[in-house]
Amino acid sequence: MRSPIGFSCRAIPPSPNAPEVPHGTPRSGVAGGVRGPCLGGLPEPVRTATGRHESLSSAGRRPRHNGLPGEAGLIEVAGDSMKNRTAGLVAVLLSCAGATAHAVEPEDLGACARVVEDAARLACYDRLASRAAPSAPASPAGSALVAASVRLPEEPRGEPPSASFDDPVHDAAPATSPLQARWELTADTDRGTFGLRPHRQNYVVYKSTNRVNDHPFRPLLDMAPGEDQRLDSNELGFQLSFKTKLLGNLGGTGSNLWFGYTQQSNWQVFNGAISRPFRETNYEPEVVWVAPLSHKIGGLQLRYAGLGYVHQSNGRSDPLSRSWDRMFVEVGAEVGDLALWFRPWWRLPESRSRDDNPDIEDYIGRGELVGVYRHGQHQYSVKLRSTFKNSRGSVEADWSFPVAGQLRGYVRLFSGYGESLIDYNWRQTSLGIGLILTDRL
Known part of the structure; x- marks a missing residue:
């Protein structure tokens, strides 16, 4: 056959x-x-x-x-x-x-x-x-x-095969934390030098206060202002803030040198009786060196430590001049979705003849603690300032939420001393509602 x-x-x-x-x-x-x-x-x-x-x-x-x-x-x-x-x-x-x-x-x-x-x-x-x-x-x-007609058996479906060096899942770097991204502390967050980045919040709000501080302006009038010259309790507040990296990866340590600038303005735009003036504008340039940290304390992951100098003033002459200079240290850490940074400072001394506000630390405080919690697309933050000596200081609470694209809604509550430099020794509570372009993180 x-x-x-x-x-x-x-x-x-x-x-x-x-x-x-x-x-x-x-x-x-x-x-x-x-x-x-x-x-x-x-x-x-x-x-x-x-x-x-x-x-x-x-x-x-x-x-x-x-x-x-x-x-x-x-x-x-x-x-x-x-x-x-x-x-x-x-x-x-x-x-x-x-x-x-x-x-x-x-x-x-x-x-x-x-x-x-x-x-x-x-x-x-x-x-x-x-x-x-x-x-x-x-x-x-x-x-x-x-051989050509026999189907090979499938691989056993027991334990998954071990990952190779080319496995994108196992080789993927851990996600960058918000604080690392903020200060560009990793190679994948490094954006080079001299580019503009957000520093603090950039916002505009309609603001109302429970106590209007017109006392600093009375010496200019030689008397108490009349009804038609009083400040309005409602005004427009806005803040602009940016930073740029001056030097990167100093000495191969991954640390960076930054220059930051923040400007906060309070505009009496609804007060036509006194020609809608800018009641107060504060200018705050600073230089800060930031180095990465990788230590862990309990569940708290340290991310960075910084050392810097900051000047803050309202750019006015006497009797409305307010200013001070400080050296500070800053430490940032994270735990879960909560980011924290603590900044204590030391005021650089000035001569009595030049000091416009010698007791400013006894009102505004000697340090601040900021906490930011992110939940989905919502961000909640609290800033606490304390004198470490008395009950003065302030608390600021913020909430931002998505509106359209990068535009976000913003609610801001402040209570205490020093919402602006002209108000450093004036206690008040204010509520602002508006829009924010860039948040704390």
């Missing part, structure tokens, strides 16, 4: 000089003595049961197997009958694949070959194939034929 892949398969003829082989013993390591295409079988003469050699290609001749158990146990294949074709196909596959965990005995193959009915014979071979289903590792010759 011819195999499905176009090769002729035949039974291995016994050599004339070969010793007698017991019935059922495989020849040449092939079950049942069948030579298949895996062993390089080519069309060769077949030795019949009578001892004569006949060519497989001889047309019209079909040697038959008499099925007697004493007949050397060889299968002779020729012609194109369904019976011989089926028997040869099974013999070739079983011999070439070599993949049976339990060897198929020649007697079983012979029993199937002796079945006359085609359907019954196929069922017999199916039963043999099912018995041989659990496969052992195939022989090299058999693997060459079946």
Whole structure:
């Protein structure tokens, strides 16, 4: 017969000089003595049961197997009958694949070959194939034929494979914290030098206060102002603040030197009786050196430490002049979504003749603590100032929320001393509602 892949398969003829082989013993390591295409079988003469050699290609001749158990146990294949074709196909596959965990005995193959009915014979071979289903590792010759049609098993779904160096998930750097981004303390947040960045908040609010401070202006009038010259309790307040990096990565430490500028104005825009003046404007330039920190105290992750100098004044002459100069240190830390920074300061001394506000620290304070909590797109912050000596100082609470794009709504509540320099020794409570462009973080 011819195999499905176009090769002729035949039974291995016994050599004339070969010793007698017991019935059922495989020849040449092939079950049942069948030579298949895996062993390089080519069309060769077949030795019949009578001892004569006949060519497989001889047309019209079909040697038959008499099925007697004493007949050397060889299968002779020729012609194109369904019976011989089926028997040869099974013999070739079983011999070439070599993949049976339990060897198929020649007697079983012979029993199937002796079945006359085609359907019954196929069922017999199916039963043999099912018995041989659990496969052992195939022989090299058999693997060459079946590799293309065998589907490799999937990888086990136990533990996930370990990440490689190119794994973007495992190699991803940890997310940059808000404080690190604010001071550009990591390589991925570094934006170079001399570019403008937000420093403090940039906002505009409609503001109302419970106590208007017109006392500083009375000396200019030589008397108490009349009703038509009083300040209005409602005004417009706004703040502009930016910073720029002067030097980056100083000494290879990752620290930066910054210059910052903040301007806060209070405009009596609704007071037409006194020509809508700017009641007070404060100017605050500062220089600060910021170095990264990576220490942890409990659940508090330290992010940076800074050292700086700040000047604040209202740019006026006596008797309205207010100013002071300070040296400060600052430490920033984070825990979860809460960011904190603490800035104590020391006022640089001035001569009595030049000091416009010698007791300013006893009202505004000697340091401040700022806390910022971010929840989704909402940001809440509190700034506390204390004198560390008395109950003076101030508290400022802010809330910002999204409106459109980068534009955010803003609510600001202040209570205490020193909302502006002209009010450093004046206690008041004010509420502002408006818009904010850049927040604390």
